[in-house]
Structure formats: structure tokens, C-alpha cells
Amino acid sequence: MAILQDILYKVRIRSVHGNLAVKVKALHIDSRKVAKGDVFIAIKGAAADGHQFIDSVAEKGAVAIICEEMPSTLKEGVTYVQVENSGAAAGFMAHNFYGQPSEKVKLVGVTGTNGKTTIATLLYKLFSGLGYKCGLLSTVQNHIGSEIVPATHTTPDAISLNALLKQMVEAGCTHVFMETSSHAIHQHRIAGLKYAGGLFSNITHDHLDYHKTFDEYIRVKKSFFDGLSSDAFAISNADDKRGPVMLQNTQAHKYYYSLRTMAEFKGKILENGLTGLVMTINDQEVHFRLIGEFNAYNLLAVYGAAICLGEDKFEVLRVLSELTGAEGRFDYIISVKDKVIGIVDYAHTPDALLNVLVTIKGLRKGHEQVITVVGCGGDRDKTKRPVMGEVACEHSDRVIFTSDNPRSEDPEQILRDMETGLNTAAKRKFIAIVDRKEAIKTAVNLAGPDDIVLIAGKGHEKYQEIKGVKHPFDDKQVLTEIFKLYER
Numbered sequence: 001m002a003i004l005q006d007i008l009y010k011v012r013i014r015s016v017h018g019n020l021a022v023k024v025k026a027l028h029i030d031s032r033k034v035a036k037g038d039v040f041i042a043i044k045g046a047a048a049d050g051h052q053f054i055d056s057v058a059e060k061g062a063v064a065i066i067c068e069e070m071p072s073t074l075k076e077g078v079t080y081v082q083v084e085n086s087g088a089a090a091g092f093m094a095h096n097f098y099g100q101p102s103e104k105v106k107l108v109g110v111t112g113t114n115g116k117t118t119i120a121t122l123l124y125k126l127f128s129g130l131g132y133k134c135g136l137l138s139t140v141q142n143h144i145g146s147e148i149v150p151a152t153h154t155t156p157d158a159i160s161l162n163a164l165l166k167q168m169v170e171a172g173c174t175h176v177f178m179e180t181s182s183h184a185i186h187q188h189r190i191a192g193l194k195y196a197g198g199l200f201s202n203i204t205h206d207h208l209d210y211h212k213t214f215d216e217y218i219r220v221k222k223s224f225f226d227g228l229s230s231d232a233f234a235i236s237n238a239d240d241k242r243g244p245v246m247l248q249n250t251q252a253h254k255y256y257y258s259l260r261t262m263a264e265f266k267g268k269i270l271e272n273g274l275t276g277l278v279m280t281i282n283d284q285e286v287h288f289r290l291i292g293e294f295n296a297y298n299l300l301a302v303y304g305a306a307i308c309l310g311e312d313k314f315e316v317l318r319v320l321s322e323l324t325g326a327e328g329r330f331d332y333i334i335s336v337k338d339k340v341i342g343i344v345d346y347a348h349t350p351d352a353l354l355n356v357l358v359t360i361k362g363l364r365k366g367h368e369q370v371i372t373v374v375g376c377g378g379d380r381d382k383t384k385r386p387v388m389g390e391v392a393c394e395h396s397d398r399v400i401f402t403s404d405n406p407r408s409e410d411p412e413q414i415l416r417d418m419e420t421g422l423n424t425a426a427k428r429k430f431i432a433i434v435d436r437k438e439a440i441k442t443a444v445n446l447a448g449p450d451d452i453v454l455i456a457g458k459g460h461e462k463y464q465e466i467k468g469v470k471h472p473f474d475d476k477q478v479l480t481e482i483f484k485l486y487e488r
């Protein structure tokens with residue numbers, strides 16, 4: 001069993017009251033999970049303050065309490081450790097408690113506004129295809145080798161994260177690919193982790209509800225690269241305005257990928273159609289099954305990471321050329337009757353939506369109409385709503401605004417917020433239908449032969465969250481059913 005003193009390694013401590021040589025059964029950041037012999041780490045959050053629960057966990061038999069502010073009354077027999085930052089303490093302590101699992105694998109982190117899931121999933125599939133046992137931590141799901149562990153977050157909390165990494169080590173995984181969200185970086189969920197490398201995809205408008213300003217969002221993402229060690233690699237997108245800034249202060253070996261300028265990993269698109277991409281990567285011509293320019297970037301990032309991890313470039317390209325993307329990312333089905341192309345995509349930011357629509361435009365052969373079904377999540381960045389409404393209307397022939405996950409908000413109000421971004425021409429193109437299934441049905445109804453229906457925002461999600469209740473809902477399944485309905 002771990003000893004408190006040992007697992008405090010690297011934690012910045014302000015003061016201690018009590019015995020540090022106590023045995024620790026388990027670590028918790030949630031007071032509700034604490035049992036006798038456990039340690040509770042009190043974190044100040046957005047909705048609650050863990051410090052409020054210190055007395056109650058002491059009563060429940062916690063052996064130690066980690067906090068930023070000492071409580072006014074201290075319970076006899078309980079150790080109190082005052083630290084500079086509880087979030088970071090949770091990261092370091094979890095890493096130590098679970099045997100420093102990140103040191104025993106090659107851990108690669110992927111950060112950026114869009115493309116994290118795609119890049120991490122492609123890396124997982126690539127390295128599995130190359131014969132390695134791998135771990136994956138992603139928005140869609142986590143993997144310990146071929147075993148699937150459901151995901152609750154893009155990047156789990158520090159304790160769940162390190163527990164998963166330990167399971168991966170025990171299962172014999174040699175490589176782990178993880179999405180590293182800006183929330184996770186900011187909350188220090190990743191403190192203590194040793195990364196073999198880091199990847200940057202791009203940065204655009206998102207999560208400003210949380211980070212407040214774009215500069216702060218950039219600073220947080222950059223801090224991930226600042227934290228990499230000198231034996232790690234850092235790969236950035238030279239074509240993104242902020243690509244170079246990300247690597248400005250990192251000690252890691254720096255590399256860039258690009259479609260437009262000189263870079264270590266240089267790509268050129270030769271063909272971009274519904275059957276995939278033909279492109280050169282460092283002068284090697286390859287056909288990929290993935291679609292769209294944005295996937296050319298994702299492929300370059302994946303290729304770069306594989307080379308930095310010491311893989312053979314021909315083997316990498318051979319396996320990569322066979323791969324399909326992540327679930328709900330440009331996932332498409334074609335109706336039997338009218339050959340309507342239905343595309344389900346997780347685009348839930350203005351930039352991702354624009355990318356998908358521009359990609360679709362590039363894939364059209366003639367005068368096929370593009371009909372877009374889109375909404376915006378409730379309790380999330382409100383400023384993206386008018387922009388997403390505008391992007392959808394500007395790049396589609398018809399648009400149906402509908403509910404995404406309204407969460408605690410009024411769904412009608414979210415649709416009205418989206419409308420405020422529309423000019424007179426755009427207003428003629430859209431209708432609002434709150435019920436997502438009805439909206440998808442209407443879009444299919446509006447579609448003629450060969451038209452394209454895009455259903456954006458929810459991708460792989462299997463539910464719709466309305467007023468705290470998660471109702472089963474799967475865009476691809478709904479679309480498939482509706483296509484079948486019209487075939488009768």
C-alpha cells in the first residue's frame with residue numbers, strides 16, 4: 001500500500017499538520033466516494049468547493065486531507081496537507097499512487113480545437129496495425145488494447161486518467177495516445193505525466209465560456225508544450241496562425257507539418273474526392289480513405305508522430321492508407337432510392353462546420369443541393385451560436401436549425417441566438433425545427449436525387465441531453481431509419 005509521503009513527490013507543499021507516514025488506500029477528489037483509509041483532495045470548482053466537504057470526509061474516516069486552505073478545526077488523527085494548488089496536487093499524487101504509469105509507455109498528447117479525436121484515433125489504429133498493443137483516451141471512447149472503456153470526458157480527471165494508464169501498462173500497452181483538452185491542461189488533470197511527444201492541430205474560436213478570452217485559450221494550450229521535456233518531440237501545424245507560437249518556449253524537439261510551406265512533414269493534395277485523398281507526403285504518393293483537406297492535415301500530424309516515434313515511413317504509409325477515421329467524423333451513408341448522401345459529423349464549432357461544408361462543396365460534381373441540419377449545445381459558449389448559424393446558411397442551399405444538447409437551456413432560445421447571425425439572404429434559407437428527429441426527417445424530405453444532407457454537431461453521441469435527462473439519440477441511426485422509411 002502506498003505511503004502518503006511517497007505519493008506527495010513533486011507536490012508543492014505549504015504546510016503539514018499530522019503524520020505523513022500513513023498508508024493510503026485510495027485517492028479521491030469527490031467527497032462522496034471517500035471511505036475509511038482514503039485521501040481526499042479538496043478542489044475549488046466552478047459549481048462547488050471541495051473544501052466544504054473536508055469535515056464530512058474526516059468523519060467518514062479519511063486518513064488525510066489535501067487542501068489549499070486549512071480548515072479552522074482539525075480532527076485528531078487525520079493528516080492535513082496544505083498545498084499551493086489542489087488540482088496539480090491531484091495530478092502528481094495520482095501519477096505517483098498508480099506507479100508513474102506514463103513513464104512506462106510512450107505517451108503522446110494531442111491538443112488543439114479540432115482534430116484531436118481524429119488524430120488520436122488514427123494513431124491508435126496505426127500503431128495497432130503496426131503490431132503494438134496500444135491505449136487510447138478520447139472523447140468517443142477509451143481503449144486498453146482492444147478492450148473498450150466508455151469515456152465521460154475528452155480527458156478524464158487526474159485520478160481516473162492515471163488509473164486507466166496503469167491498467168494500460170498492466171495489459172502490456174507500449175504506446176498510449178490521448179486527447180489533451182484545454183480544460184484538462186488548465187485544471188492540471190495532466191500534472192505529473194511524462195509525455196514522449198505532443199501534437200498541435202489548430203486553434204480557433206471555442207470554449208470561450210470557460211477560458212474567457214482567445215489569448216487565454218492560446219496561453220493554456222501553449223502551456224502544454226511549455227511543459228514537455230527536452231527528450232520529447234513537439235509537432236505543430238505550420239499553416240495555423242498560432243502554430244509557431246505553440247512551440248515558442250518548449251524544450252522539446254520541434255517539428256512542423258504543412259500543406260503550404262516548407263516543413264519537416266510536407267504534404268500536397270493531388271486529388272480530394274468522395275473516394276478519399278490522393279496526396280504526397282514528403283514526396284511519397286499515397287491514396288488515403290479519409291476525405292477532405294482537414295484530414296490531410298490530420299494525416300500529416302499522425303505521420304509526423306509515427307516518424308518521431310521511430311517507425312519506418314513506408315510501413316507507416318502502408319497502414320495509414322488503409323485506415324478509416326473516427327466514428328461520427330465525416331461518417332456517410334447513401335440512400336438506396338435517390339442516392340442522397342447523408343453525412344454525420346461532430347462539427348460543433350464555427351471552424352469545424354466551415355471545414356465540413358467547404359469539403360462538401362469540393363466534393364460536389366454538379367448542382368447537388370446541400371441541406372444542413374445543425375444546432376448548438378446549451379450551457380456552452382454562446383458567442384459561437386450566431387457564427388455557426390451564419391456559416392451554415394452561407395455554405396448550404398437549405399438549413400434547418402434544430403436542438404443539439406440543450407442541457408438546462410430553453411431550446412427555442414438557442415435557435416433564436418443562432419438566427420441573430422443571419423443577414424436577409426441567409427434568413428430565406430433556414431427554418432427552425434426544435435425536434436431533432438423531425439428536423440432530420442424534413443431535411444431528407446427536401447432532398448432530391450444526389451443531394452447531400454449534412455447532420456452536424458453530435459457525431460458519435462448516443463444521447464441528447466435535455467433538462468438534465470439523457471435521451472437515447474443517435475444521428476446516424478436516425479438517418480438510416482429515415483432513409484429506409486422513404487424507400488418503401
Ligand SMILES: CC(=O)N[C@H]1[C@@H](OP(=O)(O)OP(=O)(O)OC[C@H]2O[C@@H](n3ccc(=O)[nH]c3=O)[C@H](O)[C@@H]2O)O[C@H](CO)[C@@H](O)[C@@H]1O[C@H](C)C(=O)N[C@@H](C)C(=O)N[C@H](CCC(=O)O)C(=O)O
Pocket residue numbers: 029030031032043044045046047048049050053139152153154155156157181182183184210
Ligand atoms: C468545467 C469543467 O471542466 N468542470 C469539471 C470540474 O467540475 P467543477 O469544477 O464544476 O467541479 P464542481 O462540481 O464545482 O466541484 C468541485 C470539486 O468538489 C468536489 N465535490 C463536489 C460535490 C460534492 O458533494 N463533493 C465533492 O467533493 C468535486 O468532485 C470537485 O472535485 O471537475 C469535475 C470533476 O473532475 C468534472 O467532472 C467537470 O467536468 C464537467 C462535467 C464538464 O462538462 N467538463 C467539460 C467542460 C470538459 O471538461 N470538457 C473537456 C473537453 C471539451 C472538448 O474537447 O470539447 C474534457 O476534457 O472533456
Ligand SMILES: Nc1ncnc2c1ncn2[C@@H]1O[C@H](COP(=O)(O)OP(=O)(O)OP(=O)(O)O)[C@@H](O)[C@H]1O
Pocket residue numbers: 112113114115116117118119139154179201202294295297298328329330345346347348351352353355356459
Ligand atoms: N484538423 C482539423 N481541422 C479542422 N477541422 C477538423 C479537423 N479534424 C476534424 N475536423 C472537424 O472537426 C470536427 C471535430 O473533430 P474531432 O472530433 O477530431 O476534434 P476534437 O478536437 O476531438 O473535438 P472535441 O474538442 O470536441 O473533442 C470533426 O467532425 C470534423 O468535422
Ligand SMILES: N[C@H](CCC[C@H](N)C(=O)O)C(=O)O
Pocket residue numbers: 154348376377378380404405457458461
Ligand atoms: N466536448 C464538447 C462537445 C460538444 C458537443 C456538442 N454536441 C454539444 O453538446 O455542445 C463539450 O462538452 O463542450
Ligand SMILES: [Mg+2]
Pocket residue numbers: 116117138139140154179
Ligand atoms: Mg475530441
